[in-house]
Amino acid sequence: MARITLKNLKHAYMPNPVNDEDWALKELNLDWDDGGAYALLGPSGCGKTTLLNLISGLLTPSHGSILFDDHDVTGLPPEQRKIAQVFQFPVVYDTMTVYDNLAFPLRNRGVDETTVNKRVLEVAEMNDLTATLGNRASGLTADGKQKISLGRGLVRTDVNAILFDEPLTVIDPHLKFQLRSKLKELHTRVPNTMIYVTHDQTEAITFADKVVVMNVGEVVQVGTPKELFEEPHHTFVGHFIGSPGMNVLDCEVKNGHAYIAGKRIATANKASAKAGKSEIGVRPEFVKFAGRGLEARVVKVSDAGRFSVVEADSAGGRVRLLVDEGGTIPPDTAHLEFDPAATRIYTNGWLAGREGQP
Amino acid sequence: MALELKNVAKKVGADVHIHPTDLTFEPGSFNILLGTTLAGKTTLMQMMAGLEKPTSGEVWFDGRNVTGTAVQKRNVSMVYQQFINYPNMSVFDNIASPLRVARLPDQEIQSRVGEMAELMRISAMLDRRPSELSGGQQQRTAMARALVKDSDLILLDEPLANLDFKLREEMRDELPRLFAERNCVVVYATTEPTEALLLGGQTAAMHEGRVVDLGPTAQIYRHPSGLESAKVFSEPPINLASASVKSGWVLLDEGVSWKADKGLADGTYTIGIRPHHVSPVRQSSKSVVVEGKVKVAELTGSESIIHFHAHDHPWVSLSHGVHPFETGRFARFYADMSKCFYFDSGGHLVDLSSAGKAA
Numbered sequence: 074m075a076r077i078t079l080k081n082l083k084h085a086y087m088p089n090p091v092n093d094e095d096w097a098l099k100e101l102n103l104d105w106d107d108g109g110a111y112a113l114l115g116p117s118g119c120g121k122t123t124l125l126n127l128i129s130g131l132l133t134p135s136h137g138s139i140l141f142d143d144h145d146v147t148g149l150p151p152e153q154r155k156i157a158q159v160f161q162f163p164v165v166y167d168t169m170t171v172y173d174n175l176a177f178p179l180r181n182r183g184v185d186e187t188t189v190n191k192r193v194l195e196v197a198e199m200n201d202l203t204a205t206l207g208n209r210a211s212g213l214t215a216d217g218k219q220k221i222s223l224g225r226g227l228v229r230t231d232v233n234a235i236l237f238d239e240p241l242t243v244i245d246p247h248l249k250f251q252l253r254s255k256l257k258e259l260h261t262r263v264p265n266t267m268i269y270v271t272h273d274q275t276e277a278i279t280f281a282d283k284v285v286v287m288n289v290g291e292v293v294q295v296g297t298p299k300e301l302f303e304e305p306h307h308t309f310v311g312h313f314i315g316s317p318g319m320n321v322l323d324c325e326v327k328n329g330h331a332y333i334a335g336k337r338i339a340t341a342n343k344a345s346a347k348a349g350k351s352e353i354g355v356r357p358e359f360v361k362f363a364g365r366g367l368e369a370r371v372v373k374v375s376d377a378g379r380f381s382v383v384e385a386d387s388a389g390g391r392v393r394l395l396v397d398e399g400g401t402i403p404p405d406t407a408h409l410e411f412d413p414a415a416t417r418i419y420t421n422g423w424l425a426g427r428e429g430q431p
Numbered sequence: 432m433a434l435e436l437k438n439v440a441k442k443v444g445a446d447v448h449i450h451p452t453d454l455t456f457e458p459g460s461f462n463i464l465l466g467t468t469l470a471g472k473t474t475l476m477q478m479m480a481g482l483e484k485p486t487s488g489e490v491w492f493d494g495r496n497v498t499g500t501a502v503q504k505r506n507v508s509m510v511y512q513q514f515i516n517y518p519n520m521s522v523f524d525n526i527a528s529p530l531r532v533a534r535l536p537d538q539e540i541q542s543r544v545g546e547m548a549e550l551m552r553i554s555a556m557l558d559r560r561p562s563e564l565s566g567g568q569q570q571r572t573a574m575a576r577a578l579v580k581d582s583d584l585i586l587l588d589e590p591l592a593n594l595d596f597k598l599r600e601e602m603r604d605e606l607p608r609l610f611a612e613r614n615c616v617v618v619y620a621t622t623e624p625t626e627a628l629l630l631g632g633q634t635a636a637m638h639e640g641r642v643v644d645l646g647p648t649a650q651i652y653r654h655p656s657g658l659e660s661a662k663v664f665s666e667p668p669i670n671l672a673s674a675s676v677k678s679g680w681v682l683l684d685e686g687v688s689w690k691a692d693k694g695l696a697d698g699t700y701t702i703g704i705r706p707h708h709v710s711p712v713r714q715s716s717k718s719v720v721v722e723g724k725v726k727v728a729e730l731t732g733s734e735s736i737i738h739f740h741a742h743d744h745p746w747v748s749l750s751h752g753v754h755p756f757e758t759g760r761f762a763r764f765y766a767d768m769s770k771c772f773y774f775d776s777g778g779h780l781v782d783l784s785s786a787g788k789a790a
Contacts (some may be wrong), residue, residue, distance in 0.1 A: 299753045358752065376631075
């Protein structure tokens, strides 16, 4: 187990990076506490796999360093970093029994059989594999095999961290729920530093105490699930997390306050006088129809069962809001009210007042 | 050009994959097959396409029996969960291939491919090879190819299942528009109730090789014919509990009771209450308290799904917002029983609407 520190870390796949977009991973400083459950969340191409490979040692960074408990491991190859990894596809020896599969990482390192037996039984119990220990792995379903892979990731006691790279990709959507919950439970029982990479918000947010959200090679927020929902630090976070995502509306800023078509919109933060593109961010959950407020025209209603997603056009752009089942939806023109505590000004994408700080 | 399944069934050895099924899909209709994995959605679609022959029954299209007609001789497009592209062709040529086979003029090919690529947000990638695209872009290329020609029947088997979450959200918003002006029959299989609702159209709810409910999608959700249909149409799973009704009161094993709706006869029932009517905060005066031990807290980013056990029965609560719950702790939930379904011993929905109950 170890605390992981990323210091001025950045990476480019090309030899002489010049522009911002030449970097697959832009400069990053992060501290991951020993024993924490973290997720790296972002769309494909955001740099999360690059970051994961830098930590595991499959890649050497072009700049900066990686420390495990203040020990610089930047130059160390993967096998010397003591990291366990669980991949998208199950890595299982079909001809071996479930027991031997779980024992493999330990036997490979010369661990004595008494200890091997003790650990295998513990890990099997955690992963609901006890009953199948004597079976061959070849007959198992994809999720059964992935449970073995998870078990193999957890079986060693000498690792600095366990990395999960989209581990539920091959799992049937209906079984994902079980494994998502299992992973969370495993972390409470194995207090190891765990880093979980995914593009799936539910997986990331269910698993992690802290989520690192990435977009185009850049970390845009590090926060608890509650923070990501309630106070996105970047419009990307608001859009990417939550369904539907946060509304982002064009606005003007005068004396720190936001205006849409000359109408003042109450917000939780103030914008500095600094020039830049100003927008208002408010999640659909915090918008409602009211007798007064921003004028808008209802253009689409989608019945999602327990609520309807209503889309309305305003002077600031398209606004989505949620109306619970049975609620009244005005037929045409209406007024929208934003909850001021959940409405914020963003400058060039970043939360006004803390630009560039994830 | 309607598609009709007449008493179609499929057996493999002694296993019944599809029980005798009758279905009619009208031209211009959007039809959803909703059910869990192995409910029979794919088998049913393959029989519609002509990729599988029914063991008994007939498939009719446009008033003709096409049961024995090979898929190549039918004007059918299929999109699968796992997409397939020609690796040595550009994205443009991949999408254009069915139009070239149909010998369309170049100008029309250009405009149709361009239009489809724009819709699928891959316009900038038309000159690339599939291998240079992300997984999601490859899937959209395959989808564009399937949809670019004017097929009479378009079958989509969980086409969004492998896409990124946000992309899935956008695509399911755009898909109905894509078919709105076509006169073809569209059949769309999914395991996700929310996806079915947002796509609209009509839904056939499937369970273990049978169509257990059929009708306009929102109507089936609000008035399921029975227990199986209600189960298929709830994600997370609908809460079910055995209830006894006596002297005007409903009593659950969980020790919870409330005043019975008018018209509900004494006896035993299964009640079904959807997770969003079980909330950490009181939603209505008809809410009853259900207490339980929290097993798992799942957070989706904007919603919280809390699984708990009350008297050893599993319950699920779904609410807006992110509410971290500590597992292993006892917590109090409020179930709005004015929103629950009553199913009789045969699993049929008890209709209380005549007694003034809103379902």
